[in-house]
Amino acid sequence: MTIKSNIIMMGFFFQAYIASGQRICKRQMTVEWRTEPKSIIVNWTLSRNICSNFYSECWNINISMDKNILEHQGLNVPQICPLQLQLGDSLFISSEPSFQSYGMNLVNVSMEEFVCCSQTGFLHDQLIFGSRLTGIHRVDTQWLSVGTHFFVEATAKGPLLCSMGLRLNITVKQQFCQESPTLPLCSGHGRCLSHMWQEAYNCHCAPQYFGRFCQEFDMCSTKPCYNNGSCTRKGEGLIWDSYECTCPPQFSGKNCSERIGQCEPNVCLQGNCSNVTPNTFLCKCNEGFTGEKCISFLGCIVPFTSDILFVEQQVIHELFMLTEKNFQTVAIELY
Structure with missing residues (x-):
């Protein structure tokens, strides 16, 4: 796994905490899309939120589980803990007061310049802010489009602090969970999620629903095929046409409920027979x-205080023999 592939694939939501004396960027493996934008403030300072080791601290990757990056496990790229934002979120940079006298600004750079902390050849249109950092500044939306962005500090005078950690990686994601802006996320039948390695948010459907927006209902989940018929989902379409039953021999019809043949006397011993087609x-x-x-008999008729109660076979609670008295007792639980 190369440096480039790691950075491009980053989709983290980080918060900093102290663990075993090191600064670790904590992330969520999976994040759900928020229906309302959020404002995030990043403290542009070296006193906190600075991670060091590229893999184990900044990206929180278990390098022992990935043999492809073992050879680079010592790579140190000090930086402010990376962010994962939704498209539409607001980002504010809060400058350390002691840096304000340096005339500090932020510059949008390439991935290579971010890793190497290049400080030469910056163009004016790469500057994030129109003036030097004093207090809190809002990052313009032009710098927060979908994709991965790399910000480094640029000072008019004073020490260069990028290599010490004053650089920030931001990943902005969009969602593909709505068929149209007026419809609910995932048609109300799922959750709009993004894993840390994914580049966007997508629908994860609830049981019985499928499709890009969870807009299709799986009729096979309702077991519509009778007489041991097998159900096959046909894909998108009207609910009635979204499945197909494969019927066993001697059965036919949309739901395998029709028997092949014609009505004859006593063919339905405890029911009424009707011809559906000339052949079924x-x-x-x-x-x-x-x-x-x-x-097939479902239950029995039991007299009880002048009422006739139908009792299914499934409610039989206990059946036992009293051989000592030479008769049988059936205990039936009615409900």
């Missing part, structure tokens, strides 16, 4: 019965 028929079973010919 359907049994509509009476209450308490099911199956292709309405011969």
Whole structure:
């Protein structure tokens, strides 16, 4: 993994904290898109938020897990902890008072200039601010477009502090979670997320939904195919046309609910038969019965205080034999 590939792929949201005497830039592995822009203030100072080791501190990468960067594990690029912003966020730079006498400004540079702390050949249109840093300055939106940006300090006089850590890397991401600006994120059926290595926010759909914007419902999740038919999702389209059932032999129809043949006497033992097509028929079973010919008994009829209660087989709580008294007792839990 090269320096260039690491920087381009950076998608971190960092906050600084002290661990084992070193400054580590803490990040979230996955970030969810905020519906409202946020304002971020970066303290342009050497007294805090400065990380040193390029991988383990600034990027918080476990180098022991990546053999490709073991040879560069000692690379030191002191810098202010990198930021991950949403497109539309506001960024403010708060200058250290002791630096103001140096006539300090910030310059937008290339990745190579950022790593090497180049201090020569800067053009006027590379300057971030129109005047030197005094107090808090807002970074113009032209410097916060989608992509990765590199800011370094440039002083009119005094020491060069870039190599000590006065440089900042910023990654700005956009979201692709709305079919149109007026619609909710991910159609209200998912979350708009970005992993630290991803360049944008995308939809992660809730169960039963799919599509780029989670706009499609997976009808197969409702098990619409009867009689052990298998369901296949057909992709985008109307819900009725978004799936297809593959029926077992002797069954047909959109949901495999029709039996091949024609109505005959007693073909539906506990139900009514109706011809659907010249080649298929359907049994509509009476209450308490099911199956292709309405011969499967769902439960039993139990008299109880002049009411007739239908009890499904699944509510049988206990069945046991009392052999000592030579009779059987069935305990049924009614609910």
